[in-house]
Amino acid sequence: xxxxxxxxxxxxxxxxxxxxxxxxxxxxxxxxxxxxxxxxxxxxxxxxxxxxxxxxxxxxxxxxxxxxxxxxxxxxxxxxxxxxxxxxxxxxxxxxxxxxxxxxxxxxxxxxxxxxxxxxxxxxxxxxxxxxx
Amino acid sequence: xxxxxxxxxxxxxxxxxxxxxxxxxxxxxxxxxxxxxxxxxxxxxxxxxxxxxxxxxxxxxxxxxxxxxxxxxxxxxxxxxxxxxxxxxxxxxxxxxxxxxxxxxxxxxxxxxxxxxxxxxxxxxxxxxxxxxxxxxxxxxxxxxxxxxxxxxxxxxx
Numbered sequence: 001x002x003x004x005x006x007x008x009x010x011x012x013x014x015x016x017x018x019x020x021x022x023x024x025x026x027x028x029x030x031x032x033x034x035x036x037x038x039x040x041x042x043x044x045x046x047x048x049x050x051x052x053x054x055x056x057x058x059x060x061x062x063x064x065x066x067x068x069x070x071x072x073x074x075x076x077x078x079x080x081x082x083x084x085x086x087x088x089x090x091x092x093x094x095x096x097x098x099x100x101x102x103x104x105x106x107x108x109x110x111x112x113x114x115x116x117x118x119x120x121x122x123x124x125x126x127x128x129x130x131x132x133x
Numbered sequence: 134x135x136x137x138x139x140x141x142x143x144x145x146x147x148x149x150x151x152x153x154x155x156x157x158x159x160x161x162x163x164x165x166x167x168x169x170x171x172x173x174x175x176x177x178x179x180x181x182x183x184x185x186x187x188x189x190x191x192x193x194x195x196x197x198x199x200x201x202x203x204x205x206x207x208x209x210x211x212x213x214x215x216x217x218x219x220x221x222x223x224x225x226x227x228x229x230x231x232x233x234x235x236x237x238x239x240x241x242x243x244x245x246x247x248x249x250x251x252x253x254x255x256x257x258x259x260x261x262x263x264x265x266x267x268x269x270x271x272x273x274x275x276x277x278x279x280x281x282x283x284x285x286x287x288x289x290x291x
Binding site for chain 1: 256257258261264265268271272275276278
């Protein structure tokens with residue numbers, strides 16, 4: 001990135017907005033599948049986690065990869081369920097709703113912060129343009 | 134008949150006069166700043182430059198509006214306007230250019246990741262492009278009004 005790029009901060013703020021909207025997408029997938037006992041492959045839905053990485057030399061943030069959370073599945077006693085084993089237990093997704101809600105809050109706040117930066121920078125450029133009047 | 138020939142002669146004279154003044158201007162630039170002489174002698178005036186920029190901004194705004202309208206259209210690829218690169222290339226080339234001939238071009242970058250429905254429009258990116266476009270447009274408009282004010286100032290001198 002050039003040093004004197006006038007629109008650099010705008011690109012960075014937009015990269016933040018995009019990253020957080022992706023995070024939001026993953027969170028909603030986790031919440032929607034919080035009770036999915038069979039996600040194909042014979043196991044319940046595995047919680048997904050987004051990994052971000054910084055773009056080189058002040059280029060903003062970018063999505064690195066979306067990885068499955070490898071922690072243990074929840075074991076729920078539900079003998080009536082057709083998927084239950086002999087003891088009556090069934091494996092449920094490793095999604096914890098409070099954690100998802102917390103992440104959702106963080107994602108919302110970061111999105112707002114990026115939008116605020118975009119707005120403030122726009123005002124700054126407009127202040128500069130006022131000098132041309 | 135005589136009148137018409139006289140008019141033609143007058144026009145030719147005027148042309149020669151203008152050509153000479155332009156030539157004098159050019160050499161004046163060459164003495165003060167060689168770089169600006171090569172850059173500016175080909176362009177008609179700053180108003181033409183700004184006009185070309187504003188035309189490109191207009192088209193880009195249309196392209197962004199189109200992209201946002203097709204946010205969920207399956208198979209749609211976002212369109213972008215290519216103008217600045219063409220403009221720079223024209224300014225750097227050695228032959229004379231006509232600013233009205235540099236047309237902003239529409240193209241599909243096809244670089245952004247494609248969603249499951251074959252659409253690659255990202256709302257946030259479009260908003261960012263729009264903000265940039267607005268600021269650029271504002272800068273051009275301010276420059277143009279400044280130029281007009283200068284002209285007015287020159288005309289007011291008694």
